[in-house]
Amino acid sequence: MLLHNNYDNRYHAVRRRLGRALGNYLFVLPATLFLLACLLYPLILNVMISFQDLTAGTLLSGGPWVGFDNYRAVFDDPGFMPALMHSIVFTGFSVGFQVSIGLSLALFYNRQFPGNRAMRGLFLVAYAVPVVATGAVFRWLLDGQSGVINWALRSAGIIDTPHAWLSEPSTALPALIFVNIWLGIPFSLMVLLAGLQGIPRSLYEAARIDGAGPLAQFRYITLPQLRPALLAVVLLGTIFTFKVFDLVWITTQGGPANATQVLPTFAYKFVFQQLLIGKGAAVLNLMFVMLLAFSLVYLWAARREEANV
């Protein structure tokens, strides 16, 4: 198309580009507003609260700024390090077992056999049950006096006296980890299965022609191809599990003797039982920083690996 002169040409080109850019930004605007309102604003507010000495009565009217006093109080609190350790142990073991068991199940369900779809559907049912209900049910399954799990273990001859799993400090956290693994397997299973089904069969055929056995196929084809799905599962699983509150609160409330105290329940107690809102906010911000750091490190390491591949 012939235009009058060079200036007109460039003017129209710039206008077109700006118009397209503006249009693009308008598309992003609703999501941005949502993120601002529901994500960043509460986050910033929480950070501000953690630097103030706030109680229930002064939350709205504002309280005195105390700088890092809340954080110092949190670090000095004898319950903080145990809570942090419990959180890390809980998350580490939960995610580790969830992913490995989920992967095994995904490999199994990747095959064709009658009843495949139905059985997969059952896993979704387990995932759909509210955590509060699961927590309440497992609290009674694990009970020392009338729990079914004790009965099953005794019948199988694994233990000879009934054990109060959630009442003994040594077994309360492992018992909770067990429940959380049960809770988290469906999620790992679904994501990893989807990842597995995305791997082209031709890769396996080529490998078989080259003489690779099932183990080698798993190591050199399945795992690398699953890397994005594994990344998602581990990252999301870690974040969700680190934040878990309802399961712990329903089953043990952080007891017995603080054996299952994790950071979210630790923060809850400050805010809702002791009405020390600033201190609770400090704990939650520490959690946020830890998770953010973990996510960034994990993503950076994963990106590096991808670049090397």
Add this chain to the structure above:
Amino acid sequence: MKVRGSRSERRRWRATWLVALAMLAASMLLAACGGGDDNSSSSSTSGSSGKQSATIQWWDSYGNIPERNKALQEVFDQIRADTGVTVKRTTFEYGEFRDKLVQAAATGQFPDIAFVDQGDVPIYADQGIISDVTDKVNAWDGKDQILPNILEAVHYKDRYWGVPFLTNATAMFYNVEQFRAAGIAQPPTTWDELSADAKKLTRGSTSGFCFAANANEEGSSVFEPFLWQAGGDVPTIGDQASIDALDFVNSFVKDGTAPKSILSWGQNDIANQFIARNCSMMVNGPWELGALAEQARFDWDVAPMPRGAQAASSLGGEQLVISKNADMDAAWTVAEQVLDPAVIGRVAISLGGLPNRKDTESDPAWTTGKGRQAFADSVQYARPRSVYGPKYNQISEQIWTMVQNVLSGTKSSADAAKEAGTAIQPLLPAS
């Protein structure tokens, strides 16, 4: 530095960072403007200060039972006819009520009248959420009727911060049939008798004695009477009396007469175990009387808690408090009507409330029914927890952790008591 790629990719990265920074700046601006709002917003919806059009917000955790609703509605109608004050009642489930109150206080929406747990009164007073009602209470004719140890529960820093409404105390339920089968004629009245009877009653899957020892206020409130019975008190935890109390409580778990699971059981769970005949004796409160009457298929009764060096029980219940921002005249008008013993009776008796006034002590309406007399007797030596000040929740946490440490075998009684005692000292009220 690693080359990222094409120029457009670099530009995209720069754009992303700019957008992120812009959002951060915008939200910080919003937070600074929003969070700094200095408004102590009024919580009541009363437009004018005159009585004629005042509306009082009333929050309780007493549920939607028709009889109770009817009783309260009649009182509200009467109040509106007499004074023009309208009462708007909202009821919550007991478990979530405390959280709702905290949220309401934090957002300036605290109700004009609320029925808060007796242990929380000093906290709300200290944080400026409720009103000082000393003048109203002193001028009130019901003040002298309320039993002194119960009135003490709303007394903080020499002022009155509420009025006792529903009162309860803990006592011991026991399975009469299992007692007969074990050849025990009377429920135990001393610590030694309690231990001995518990041993005789423990057989098979039935435990002789159950009490809540879980990781919250229920666990503390069950242990405190034992502490008081031993002659000790919360401020002096760490002394010999507290160690004796811990040893006594631990002896049941050691002897096997109480199951280890009590570390996970709350008072409702204990009641369910009692109903299922897995516990022969239990420490619990009159709120369970209704459930037992309905579900227990055996003969049971209630006895006062056995005495150690002295008798003691845990005082519980709710107090009527008035918000700082409420229209005091309107709210007190409502309060006065509702605090009439007849009205309290219609609400409280079915909830397991016990007589807390001299004129209702001998009123048979309060003491008819299985077990109620034993509970009513327990009120005399029941002690409130509000005397431990506004940091009681933190003290309570030390207490239940101490109990759990000992019952789980993690620490010895002496170590646990000393550790808790040291932690509790700075939390006690200044006086």
